[in-house]
Amino acid sequence: MALIPSQVLRVAILLSYFSILCHYKALDMPAHQTYGGSWKFLTFIDLLTGSEPILMVRVEALKRYWSRVGSDHRGSAEVNVLPAAEPEQVIQAVFFGLCVLIDVSSLLTKGADSREQERQLKKLIGLRDWMMAVLAFPVGAFVVFTFWTLYLYDRELVYPKLLDNFIPQWLNHGMHTTVLPFIIIEMRTTHHSYPRRSWGLAAVCLFGVGYILWTCWVHQVTGVWVYPVLERITPLARVAFFSAMTAVICIMYVLGEILNGYIWDHTHTEKVKGE
Secondary structure (H helix, E strand, O other): OOOOOHHHHHHHHHHHHHHHHHHHHHOOOHHHOOOOHHHHOHHHHHHHHOOOOOOOOOHHHHHHHHHHHOHHHHHHHHHHOOOOOOEHHHHHHHHHHHHHHHHHHHHHHOOOOOHHHHHHHHHHHHHHHHHHHHHHHHHHHHHHHHHHHHHHHHHHHOOOHHHHHOOOHHHHHHHHOOHHHHHHHHHHHOOOOOOOHHHHHHHHHHHHHHHHHHHHHHHHHHOOOOOHHHHOOOHHHHHHHHHHHHHHHHHHHHHHHHHHHHHHHHHHHHHHHHO
């Protein structure tokens, strides 16, 4: 028997995401008022549903602003320039919200002899498993991997030092570190059925391409890339960068599928041996 029931773990994780989102939304950020709002950033999208997972600020835009208004206004500008949470947070919150809904529905329908209720519950479980396979794990792992890789290489590309004055460390880790252990806990406590690999990879690629097109559209409208790293490279390098990131998120999908299979195949083998 598990030390802590999986249902309790899911509720705790969901509440932690709500806390992160509430603290993030309480920050005074110009990104909330600019085109696309927080939805420009993959980390924000990922928190709500359980994509690209990197918290970044538009430093280049800030420099341009300073050059226009002069140094007398730098103090007020610095106070307002903060990163937006990214899609990753949205994805995770929605995913764990769905998990909690399934737990509550299972509890309420337990013992009831209703085929319709069972059918609806199976649909919710199928949606949960699909989100886990296509969004929650690959996007969450992608966010953690890319954020900390770029951070260690050159933090100014993803999380400028200026942000340390405004964003507490726990909030940064809540958006870019705890995502992975939380989703692994869910994978370890509940079996998730993965779709056929070809369909799963197609869905992941579709999500990645959709977010890339959205990022390009925001640049087309505002003239500014939402991530500083894109400001520093040539158009050809951007194409290579986007292609590499799409490949990485596909690799994360395959790793999630392998890990899920290993966990539950190993667990089943142990049960058989125990019998």
